Amino acid sequence: MDSLIEYLDGKRQLVNTQLENYVTANTDEGRVRDAMLYSIEAGGKRLRPILLLATIEAFRGNPSKGLPVACALEMIHTYSLIHDDLPAMDNDDVRRGQPTNHKKFDEATAILAGDALLTLSFQIITDSNDLTNDEKVFIVRELSKASGPKGMVNGQMKDMQYENHDIPLRELEDIHRQKTGRLLNFAVLSGAYLAEADDQVMDNLTAMAGALGLIFQIQDDILDVVGDSHAIGKPIGSDEGNNKSTYPQLLGLEGAIAQKDGYVEVAQNALHESGINGTTLSELIDYLSSRDR
């Protein structure tokens, strides 16, 4: 696990540096840039970019093709956090231990910084010198599908509609599959595509990514009950305060852990079935399942 931590740190640093470069190079001085950089520099696990880069490496693909796509993906994730935190949405004041974008700046700036990050993500893909035009078209298409009105945005809408309502587990998982699963799936899918994986491998990796998204979400819910607020950077119990349905609430804490362990097995099996050299990916699955932040 120590070597995985080092691996994660290295990749995180690579992604952070490149993200800052992209934002600085493609914005004018001023408030929009400041607000974009604020949320980009607020840190975060960089899980999606790392998953993408680790997938390319598992196929011994060209890592330079992965970096612009990884950064575009993280920009979209970051924009979604900025908009989700707004008062009209989840109304969160703190993220990663710091004021959310609209608390640090104001609502108008936060809306625009989110819009700008979303837009810039497609620009940096098409601007890249490391991708062919065929690759750029594939990536823009899949990334927009994953994050658009049949993907992440729809998941967030349903998440809000179910606030203050009881929700069956099946519906809850559908929401998570759209809201967080689609981007995680894109990370694996695009990494495999850029490394020229064949179709059967893709199917297995899609299954792995699907399980991974739910592992990630269940652990999020678990940490909101039993986690350390300092480590996770927001108050414990905020899901309950927001009247959000969670796994522990629907299944109990033990039940949620059992559900998560089931998905870990699904993910590990699918990865094994794919036949690729997935040591890092396998470690990542365990890491995400047991993370404390």
Place this chain on the structure above:
Amino acid sequence: MDSLIEYLDGKRQLVNTQLENYVTANTDEGRVRDAMLYSIEAGGKRLRPILLLATIEAFRGNPSKGLPVACALEMIHTYSLIHDDLPAMDNDDVRRGQPTNHKKFDEATAILAGDALLTLSFQIITDSNDLTNDEKVFIVRELSKASGPKGMVNGQMKDMQYENHDIPLRELEDIHRQKTGRLLNFAVLSGAYLAEADDQVMDNLTAMAGALGLIFQIQDDILDVVGDSHAIGKPIGSDEGNNKSTYPQLLGLEGAIAQKDGYVEVAQNALHESGINGTTLSELIDYLSSRDR
């Protein structure tokens, strides 16, 4: 002018039908789709798509290449209106004679519908069967640049920052060049690109588009002073209420009209210099300068 009105109606209908098709085909039933369709179906002049299609026609280019790009462009324009109308931004309750998106739905839905339209615009370009991959990459790159943090988004940010402040004409024009000019410029640029125009023609058309954007904005400001609130679909004097700097305020009504006439001459000359068959474009310039809504 009668034939221009017919031309505009025909193109508007073509674009409206295709926009609805795109939204319906690429969304799930539910609140996000409803809110997207609400703003898409609220009408509007469809100026940007029409300018794009008219430019392609001026070069006798393939109009089927223009339609997906025209619709993507209008989706981005529509998303920007939805977000600009939000309480945290311009706080407008009425647009085109109807409740704004967040009044009809709610703020969260309006934010997400805007995000979804922005994202979908890039998807429909990359999904199109009528464009080559090279064309798709060019279009996504230029459209994201025009609408992103060095373009439209930055213009809106500056517009908000100057609210309640006196602003010199030079600054005001810089804002308009970013906020509305960049998308109008994209319409002409992408139309000419898809019709395989050469570089010198492009330079003239860029000059024309630049002037056209300012003509459009000055006439907007003039209509806010002397227009018919029923025709323009919002109350007269709303700029003053919002403490926005306008041409009539900076130059007087006569001065604003003279300024506009100057830009009409610039636009007509640049079009003439380009040497293309620009009858419709020339009529469009005059129409935009004298429109009453």
